[in-house]
Amino acid sequence: MPDPFDLPQRLCVAPALETGERVLHSGFATASVRRVWPGQPGARSPWTVCAEGCCLLLSERVGPERTALWLRFLLRELVAPRSYDARQRAEAAGLGHHRVDGRVLVAGGLHGPRLLRVADSRVRELALDDELFAVEEARRPSGAAEVVDLHRPAVEEPD
Numbered sequence: 001m002p003d004p005f006d007l008p009q010r011l012c013v014a015p016a017l018e019t020g021e022r023v024l025h026s027g028f029a030t031a032s033v034r035r036v037w038p039g040q041p042g043a044r045s046p047w048t049v050c051a052e053g054c055c056l057l058l059s060e061r062v063g064p065e066r067t068a069l070w071l072r073f074l075l076r077e078l079v080a081p082r083s084y085d086a087r088q089r090a091e092a093a094g095l096g097h098h099r100v101d102g103r104v105l106v107a108g109g110l111h112g113p114r115l116l117r118v119a120d121s122r123v124r125e126l127a128l129d130d131e132l133f134a135v136e137e138a139r140r141p142s143g144a145a146e147v148v149d150l151h152r153p154a155v156e157e158p159d
Contacts, residue, residue, distance in 0.1 A: 008105070012102050013055060014099050014101075023112060025048070025154060028040070028045035028074075041069040046060075047070055068123060079095070079098045101121075114128060
């Protein structure tokens, strides 16, 4: 059985990134011209783009602690921005309007191995144990909901 970390670590991008978008993304990872963008989580991105622009590839150059941070940043700001300001910045640079889906296995760092699941450009992290099974995380207790009255008493101002 192959080692899961030897399998291709990629996420699918639809529609594929255009040439200009691929060049901009490479500026965060491997290009000689470095890019800086508001909210950038570090100096070098662990994510590169395939030659066709249809996949985000995970590189081993950057530590696993930054992998999810960078992925969220790239999706939020460049690939599939959702907020008004991020959409304005992305559209000004000719970016955005993509969807990313897939799963990648991230090697252990300080927090052990993790599975990054991306559906409709939203990232979820799942902690794994050493045998790559999901770790049971503490859940919030479920029970009856409590309704809290938010009305504040009217404050009368002195004459």
